[in-house]
Amino acid sequence: MQSDNPRISDLTRMFTAAAGTFAGMAQETAEGARERFKEAMVGLDFVSREEFEAVKEMAAKAREENEKLAARIALLESDVEPAAAKKAAARKSPPAA
Structure with a gap:
């Protein structure tokens, strides 16, 4: 209306x-x-999503490398410890007369 x-x-x-x-x-x-x-x-x-993903991938690679190196150090230390124990035992035992 x-x-x-x-x-x-x-x-x-x-x-x-x-x-x-x-x-x-x-x-x-x-x-x-x-x-x-x-x-x-x-x-x-x-940061952009691409930058975040790149850094995330770098961190994952670094973590893997760190785990590999830790395993290698443990293996090397296990080889060294028995030899060090033998040397220490040899020093403590009296020489044979």
Whole structure:
């Protein structure tokens, strides 16, 4: 139903203009907040997924290498300990007369 009253038409135009203004303000506010959020995130020094995956792979390789070296050291120490024990025993025993 449309009215011929000019005051109602003026109010309708005013409310329509106000609604458009509020929608524009809301959009500008959202864009401003989005920009501030992006600026804050840049300052936090996040890494990209590719960089994270590369470092993760390097850490896994280093862990494997560390485990191999630990096993090798244990093997070498097991070979050295019996020989050291024999030398210590030989020093403690009196010489044969």
